[in-house]
Amino acid sequence: MTEKLLRDIAEHYGAQHQTFKLAEEAAELSAAATRFALAKTRADSSAELDHLIEEAADVLVMISQFAFNYNCEDKLKTIGDEKIRRTIKRMEDEP
Numbered sequence: 001m002t003e004k005l006l007r008d009i010a011e012h013y014g015a016q017h018q019t020f021k022l023a024e025e026a027a028e029l030s031a032a033a034t035r036f037a038l039a040k041t042r043a044d045s046s047a048e049l050d051h052l053i054e055e056a057a058d059v060l061v062m063i064s065q066f067a068f069n070y071n072c073e074d075k076l077k078t079i080g081d082e083k084i085r086r087t088i089k090r091m092e093d094e095p
């Protein structure tokens with residue numbers, strides 16, 4: 001059901017509009033991650049964590065629509081898997 005709703009939203013607003021929205025949400029996620037990282041030095045950073053989670057959810061929703069709009073879900077998964085393998089290899093090569 002969620003996938004159908006995401007496709008409905010993506011089709012309603014169109015690929016270009018949602019790509020700009022992805023950029024906007026990614027910028028908000030970047031700011032929220034920075035604020036959370038800075039707040040981690042305080043005793044209570046739960047508000048910043050909650051905000052970061054909300055922004056991460058926004059980006060996940062926009063990435064799902066991006067994958068639908070540009071029919072690149074398989075490519076996203078393949079490249080993501082490659083990047084994970086590359087990071088693991090780099091970790092194994094660390095002294």
Ligand SMILES: [Mg+2]
Binds near residue numbers: 025054
């Ligand atoms: Mg947002």
